């Protein structure tokens with residue numbers, strides 16, 4: 001590949017925006033992605049590197065309108081029904097076990113390892129798919145909202161033991177122009193030689209920097225309020241926690257005690 005300049009590299013990452021409204025056909029149904037585009041993004045996904053050669057992930061491509069509608073409702077993300085393409089990206093330790101069994105071998109017991117490597121592989125393949133789609137002019141959205149309806153998604157998509165959704169992913173031609181969203185200042189994120197806790201002043205500055213990510217219309221953003229809704233007591237992550245634990249147990253991926 002021809003080397004790009006640092007400015008070009010920054011510019012191509014600045015072109016990334018999470019987009020949730022897509023160009024559709026006149027009747028509101030998804031605008032199909034050309035077959036060669038779909039082929040290229042799926043190729044990119046499978047070119048992701050993978051630990052121990054195992055490729056511990058599967059994508060469920062959501063094709064039928066009723067399946068799209070079902071996952072849209074279960075995840076509370078309506079754009080799953082209107083995107084050109086929508087996938088549920090899963091960790092999958094089932095296939096590697098079946099490869100071993102088909103070769104007459106036994107499969108070890110490693111449920112914590114399964115989650116560690118399976119999520120890693122799923123994320124790398126999914127992000128490859130998204131960036132490839134962005135190169136083709138699409139934008140997309142990762143959807144952690146799968147955790148809002150995990151049990152229902154396991155049922156709807158017939159996900160067997162060893163397979164667990166990490167997130168969904170929608171792709172389409174953008175029908176909105178979101179602003180470039182901020183990130184936490186680099187000194188709080190990139191550490192040198194050892195971990196360093198940021199000072200309270202640095203943390204307060206990070207909140208100032210991040211506030212615009214929570215802006216809605218004319219309302220100024222309040223990042224702490226948004227974080228509270230997700231991560232504070234009674235927030236959505238506490239609500240999701242028991243459902244994730246139940247799904248890990250159901251899929252044979254629970255490494256903790258009872």
Ligand SMILES: Cc1cc2nc3c(=O)[nH]c(=O)nc-3n(C[C@H](O)[C@H](O)[C@H](O)COP(=O)(O)O)c2cc1C
Pocket residue numbers: 016017018019020077141142143144145146167178180181213
């Ligand atoms: C794992 C993951 C899960 C996400 N889940 C959702 C979601 O359920 N619904 C949604 O609208 N956006 C979701 N997002 C998108 C984030 O809100 C978005 O990436 C973030 O606000 C930063 O914006 P940017 O990608 O435009 O820079 C998710 C992103 C990631 C990486």
